[in-house]
Amino acid sequence: MAIVVKTLSEQAYEIIRERILSNDMQPDKPIRQDALSQTLGVSKIPLREALTRLEHDGLLISHPNRGFLVRPLTVNEAEDVFDLRLSLEPDAAAEACKKASDEQREKVKEIFIDLQNHADECSPEAVTVNSAFHLALTEMPDKPVTQVLLERLHLLSERYVRMHLEPPNREANAFREHQEIFDAWMARDGKAVKKLLKAHTKGTLEDLREQIPS
Template sequence: MKSLGWKVQKAENLEDEMLIGIQTMSEQISAIVRERILRGKMELGKVIRQESLAEELNVSVVPLRQALARLHHEGVLCYLAHRGYFVRSFTEAQLFELYTLRLKLEPDSIALASTVATFEERSSAKRALQQLNSAYERDPEGFEYARSGFSISLLQPFNQEIIFDILIRLIRLSAQAWIQHMQGDWAHSVNLQTAVSIYHAWTAARSSEVAAKVREDIERNCRTCFPPSNST
């Protein structure tokens, strides 16, 4: 198993790549733990053994505790006194709420980002799309992590800091809730061509088209989890 030191030297996904060089040690650990959660590698309700995880990642316990506290603040983990941290479980109502909030903020924000994206940011989005396709074909347990990374790559040029931070949290939490709700039964609901069409509209800065396609994609994901008869 690769140590954290290897992770610092080589980013295997877009989110690590965008943040390497500006992260503290605890932030890097947070990213690794978040990825494990989105890959279903951390069991719901099971207390995280901090000493064992620190040894596994080849880090000290202090930055690990800071990382876990950060993830607790973000809503990724829960904490109980005298027990410790464990992966948060989401209800169907909470998942629906997350998608509802994304619908209000994400389409127009990604559309605006498309109009100001630099060449480097477009290149990062292209790599994120390639990673999404690769996960779909060869790494199903990493698919939702790659899908959230693709959404984040499209938001990266967005220059309204507060909305950006809120959306990043919403994307990550909805990915975590989606995995718990779908329990691996996602293949029938995924249309990679939608991501491709969003990417092409985004790189061409066709903002109205971007907003419409992103909105349609979020609505489709929501319908997959909540058929109309159950979401009204």
């Protein structure tokens, strides 16, 4: 196994990203880069690289006079992101389950087991595994543009998914739905995959409309 050495910028990115997903950094409050630099033990250059990357991910926004701020969660953005996912993801997963190689099917199975291990959690790790599971269902070598678009949408979805999983019993309900989607995908039942994934995504959006403050 190769040893992976992460740069200071990459380490700062991962720490700040986890804090944002954990709601430890409040939206619309300017990030004090001097204080954050000292807390993380990194200089301003790798810190700014990390913040710029997080802005590209859609987790931060920047203003000329206020610097970087955590992007607020809004119903409008949730509808935009999840509607786009609905237009791409169910069809892509339905097609991918029929084309999947043995290697791809094994990958989906391994990620599902990891998802099962996080079934009772509402943590940044659980949200990351959730995204990995959804993306593995749609992966097709001959559809790279679709995959890039879905990866971007899942980056924007992560904080909303974390919010969605906060109420009691949400994790259990989500895992039950993931189990049904996984079973249909492994059975190469594209019609069922499309139907289940649409219902799963629509249900998440409906819950978010009630959860996000107007």
